Structure formats: structure tokens, C-alpha cells
Amino acid sequence: MINILIVDDHEMFVDGLESIFDKEDDINIVDKCLTAREIFKEGLLDKADIILLDINLPDISGIDICKRLITKNKEIKILVLSMYDEESYITEILKSGALGYVLKNTGRKELLTAIRTVATGKTYFSEAVTKTIMNGIMNKNRNDKTAKKEIPKITRREREVLELIIQENTNQEIAGKLFISLKTVEAHRSSLLSKLNARNTAGLVRITMENKILENV
Amino acid sequence: MINILIVDDHEMFVDGLESIFDKEDDINIVDKCLTAREIFKEGLLDKADIILLDINLPDISGIDICKRLITKNKEIKILVLSMYDEESYITEILKSGALGYVLKNTGRKELLTAIRTVATGKTYFSEAVTKTIMNGIMNKNRNDKTAKKEIPKITRREREVLELIIQENTNQEIAGKLFISLKTVEAHRSSLLSKLNARNTAGLVRITMENKILENV
DNA sequence: TTAAAAAATAGTATAAACCCTAATTTTAGT
DNA sequence: ACTAAAATTAGGGTTTATACTATTTTTTAA
Structure with a gap:
């Protein structure tokens, strides 16, 4: 039983x-x-x-x-x-x-x-x-082109900004670390939102992690 | 053939x-x-x-x-x-x-x-x-209490809020969906930041996904 | 070398997030 | 029943993020 x-x-x-x-x-x-x-x-x-x-x-x-x-x-x-x-x-x-x-x-x-x-x-x-x-x-490890395909290419600078965003830096802090102005960071961020089709920071981070857009993260 | x-x-x-x-x-x-x-x-x-x-x-x-x-x-x-x-x-x-x-x-x-x-x-x-x-x-790591153990327990409401945050909802939208006031959502969010040891939304999402705190996400 | 893309910058404005303190009501556990 | 934790709400204030539009410089690729 x-x-x-x-x-x-x-x-x-x-x-x-x-x-x-x-x-x-x-x-x-x-x-x-x-x-x-x-x-x-x-x-x-x-x-x-x-x-x-x-x-x-x-x-x-x-x-x-x-x-x-x-x-x-x-x-x-x-x-x-x-x-x-x-x-x-x-x-x-x-x-x-x-x-x-x-x-x-x-x-x-x-x-x-x-x-x-x-x-x-x-x-x-x-x-x-x-x-x-x-x-x-x-x-796994094989074809990363499947789901990733939809996502437009991210430029070097955008990737740097994205990485720092995920590491919880504010735009101000990112500007300091990359030696660029706050306005530039905002521009990159805005471009990221549009490229990744995200509405806000939460989406930015989620989509990045879901699609493994950053190597090290 | x-x-x-x-x-x-x-x-x-x-x-x-x-x-x-x-x-x-x-x-x-x-x-x-x-x-x-x-x-x-x-x-x-x-x-x-x-x-x-x-x-x-x-x-x-x-x-x-x-x-x-x-x-x-x-x-x-x-x-x-x-x-x-x-x-x-x-x-x-x-x-x-x-x-x-x-x-x-x-x-x-x-x-x-x-x-x-x-x-x-x-x-x-x-x-x-x-x-x-x-x-x-x-x-495999049936005993992986490695880093995960540090995270305090999240209450039911907090989990709901967290989920909606990750889905790119604003506090205002979350309030609407959960039928609670904006202030309550802010309170849950703030409590989440503290529990997960995050500085902002980006950290909230990253930590949640890294530690698989939400089942379905 | 020339056009296109990327990077950098600025202003103005609004929306959203975050911080603090404080209080009430519900819910759960002994 | 009593207590602690959770959930709810509030006010007021500060900081960040996001949305526009627009211009200049640098890099990259055809």
C-alpha cells in the first residue's frame, strides 16, 4: 500500500x-x-x-x-x-x-x-x-543565435554602461567610472532600452540576463 | 528511404x-x-x-x-x-x-x-x-547552500511585488494590479531592497535572477 | 575618402524610484 | 488570548531615470 x-x-x-x-x-x-x-x-x-x-x-x-x-x-x-x-x-x-x-x-x-x-x-x-x-x-554552448537573434547589436560603450548598470551603479557613477558626462550615459542607457526593447531598468537587467547578453554576467 | x-x-x-x-x-x-x-x-x-x-x-x-x-x-x-x-x-x-x-x-x-x-x-x-x-x-550540488543562504525570507506580498517589478511594471502599475496603494508598493519594494541587499532596481532584478528567488522567472 | 555609425554632449521636463518616519490593521504562531 | 510579524497606508522630500530634441566629434567600414 x-x-x-x-x-x-x-x-x-x-x-x-x-x-x-x-x-x-x-x-x-x-x-x-x-x-x-x-x-x-x-x-x-x-x-x-x-x-x-x-x-x-x-x-x-x-x-x-x-x-x-x-x-x-x-x-x-x-x-x-x-x-x-x-x-x-x-x-x-x-x-x-x-x-x-x-x-x-x-x-x-x-x-x-x-x-x-x-x-x-x-x-x-x-x-x-x-x-x-x-x-x-x-x-547549451552551441548555438547562441536562436533566441538571441532578435536582439540588435550592442556597441562597445553600451555594453560597458549596461554592465555597470547591472552592477547597481547610477548614471552619475557610471559617468565617473567611464570618464564621460552624465548626459552621455543617459544617451547610452536610452539606446539600450530601445535596443533591448525594455521599458525600464528592471527590463534591461532581466533581458540582459535572460539572453546572456553580457559574457561575464 | x-x-x-x-x-x-x-x-x-x-x-x-x-x-x-x-x-x-x-x-x-x-x-x-x-x-x-x-x-x-x-x-x-x-x-x-x-x-x-x-x-x-x-x-x-x-x-x-x-x-x-x-x-x-x-x-x-x-x-x-x-x-x-x-x-x-x-x-x-x-x-x-x-x-x-x-x-x-x-x-x-x-x-x-x-x-x-x-x-x-x-x-x-x-x-x-x-x-x-x-x-x-x-x-549535482544537492548541498549548495553556498551563497544562497544569506538571503532572508521574502513574504508572499513581497514576492508578488518583486515579480511585477521584474516584469517591468512601475510601482503605480503594481499598485493597480495588486489593488493596494502606491505607498504600500513602495514599502514592499523598500523592504525587498533591504532584504536582498540591493541598492536599486537593477540590483533587485540581478540578485533575484542570480539566486533564482522566484520560481517561474 | 567619404558616408554611416558610434560616441559624446546639452537643455528641458516629467515620471519614477528611493528614503525616512510613523501609524493602523491583519494575520499567524505559541 | 496574546504577541510578533506582515501588510497596509500616509506625508514629505530627494535622487534617479526616462523622454524629447539637437549638435559636435570620433570611429569605422565600404
Whole structure:
């Protein structure tokens, strides 16, 4: 018998899971938590073999939950349920101790397979998830022309300014460091906003990091 | 018809492959190479759709071969055959442009599936290979409390504000979206600056992304 | 060498961000 | 129930960033 603990803040989704598991003889629902905090109450963790964990809970981040679960209770197996099929996200979760990662749009049958697999201590990942990871590996270091293509070329000076912006310098400070006037820095900054299609500093930094526009950053 | 080029220095193994492919109507062997050097002779590459490549050849390293193949002929698909099921090895090969990686001890049936999959431009990996990669990811810095530990906990509201900041919203817009006053947003923002140890918006975004403080971003 | 792109500068104005202090209301934990 | 933390709001003030338009000098590439 597989004792399972469901953690998800979407009640309807939990209900759906419940009805699925009720039909299975080998799966028993120990409890249902709508928030991450509830997981750590009482001796809940001792009763469950597996936690079916939605990682987008309102109170604590999924990664933190995994880490805490692993340190608190080494026995428990974590199967992550997520809506996000994004590489960095998946790898982070797996690093923090989960045994499986399935997308919420996977079918009933696959979910059951995942649970039974993870219950034995083995790992399980949706096919889509596996593909994402593999593609991530394959695209690394190879062709930086894919997503980067949209972005116009940035001049040397703009790059210097951008770097200093990301390092939290104000325009005034940048002017001092590059020995140019404040107005020039503003011009470069403005040109960066337009080239990167950003509305403000936040966008500038986000887009730069997302697209790895600066080598060293 | 899939035109295939076999590259392997083990004659007996090549013979085995040949007998397998002879039975298949949709697979045609273009040629067989016993060394890497032979691949680049004449117009061989133009005749083949797929290269079935053993990466442990005596003369050139498998990674170099892949890279050279990709730059010389963008059309060709590479399916790697290897005896080694080791993570670093596999990832390196995949980064250098191969579409698939199967172990030499896989069965006839799986090999054919792999070939037909790769022939359409899709990726294929043996189950064992996938598992190796996944395990590699899972065991990687499972204990990376390195720099991340310094960051204080962020409250739910702060996280929401932070997310909207990164999405280029102004405080005014955030106030509108969260149905709170501008002053409240400013308070959260200020608290974020202090918690993340940032000087301004640029730092806020950079630190958030560097430390993956937000799940979905 | 000549045109184009990049770099530098300036003024004026507005919008947004940031700082400080302070107070009230909600929410969560023992 | 009580306490601490979180969330909310406010006023007033300073600093930065962003938006325009416009000009000059330097570099770069055809």
C-alpha cells in the first residue's frame, strides 16, 4: 500500500486527484494540504510514503519545501507536480531532492505510473520534461543565435554602461567610472532600452540576463 | 528511404549492423568507415541522411567529429553509438550537435527506433542514457547552500511585488494590479531592497535572477 | 575618402524610484 | 488570548531615470 500526501492549493485539482486515487487499491491518501506549512504539522510526514507536491504554493517556494523535507525526513519520496515545463526550474527542483517531476496536464495513467515508480525509490519524469532537459543540454554552448537573434547589436560603450548598470551603479557613477558626462550615459542607457526593447531598468537587467547578453554576467 | 553512413572501427560490429539494416526496407547503407578520416573524403556526406557514429574511434575524438560534421554539413543527423554510459561524456557529445545517443548494448529494435526517430530530425536517447543524465542532475550540488543562504525570507506580498517589478511594471502599475496603494508598493519594494541587499532596481532584478528567488522567472 | 555609425554632449521636463518616519490593521504562531 | 510579524497606508522630500530634441566629434567600414 502506497501512502500518499497531497499538497496543492487548488482545491479542485486535489479533488480530482482524490477521485483518481480512490479507484486504486494500492494507493491510500493520508492527508491533503492546501498550504506548505501544513506539511510540517504533527507526525504527518511519518505516515506518508510519498508527497505529491505542487511546487507553486503561495507560502513557501517549491525548492525550499523539497530541501526541508529532505533534511527533516530522509525516507520520504517527493513527486513534484508542476505547470511549468522549464529547464532551469526542473533542474533546480531535482537538485533539491525530488524523485520525480510530472506536468499537471499529464494523464491519469501516467500519473499513477509515476507514483508507483517513485514509491519504489526510482525516478520518474514526464516525457515532455525529459525532452526539455535534453534539449536544454543540447542547446547549451552551441548555438547562441536562436533566441538571441532578435536582439540588435550592442556597441562597445553600451555594453560597458549596461554592465555597470547591472552592477547597481547610477548614471552619475557610471559617468565617473567611464570618464564621460552624465548626459552621455543617459544617451547610452536610452539606446539600450530601445535596443533591448525594455521599458525600464528592471527590463534591461532581466533581458540582459535572460539572453546572456553580457559574457561575464 | 533513410540513407545511413556507418562509422565504427570494430569490423564485427559493423557487420552486425549491416545484417540488421539489410532486413529493413526503409534503411539503406551508403557506406562504412573504419576511421574518422574517411568520413570527410569525397562527397560522402552529401549522400547520407544519418551518420551512425561510434565515438571511440582511434584517430579523432567523437566530440571533435561531431563539431566538424555540424559545421561542414548542417543537414546531416548524427546518432551516436557508445559503450560508455557516463554523464559528462554524454552531455559533451550532445552539446556538440548529435541528435541521439544510444548504448551499444541496446537491442536491435531500439536501435531501429532510434534511427528512424533521428532521421526525422527528432532526438532519441536510450532509457539508460536518460537516467544517467537525470541522476547526474539530481546529485549535482544537492548541498549548495553556498551563497544562497544569506538571503532572508521574502513574504508572499513581497514576492508578488518583486515579480511585477521584474516584469517591468512601475510601482503605480503594481499598485493597480495588486489593488493596494502606491505607498504600500513602495514599502514592499523598500523592504525587498533591504532584504536582498540591493541598492536599486537593477540590483533587485540581478540578485533575484542570480539566486533564482522566484520560481517561474 | 567619404558616408554611416558610434560616441559624446546639452537643455528641458516629467515620471519614477528611493528614503525616512510613523501609524493602523491583519494575520499567524505559541 | 496574546504577541510578533506582515501588510497596509500616509506625508514629505530627494535622487534617479526616462523622454524629447539637437549638435559636435570620433570611429569605422565600404
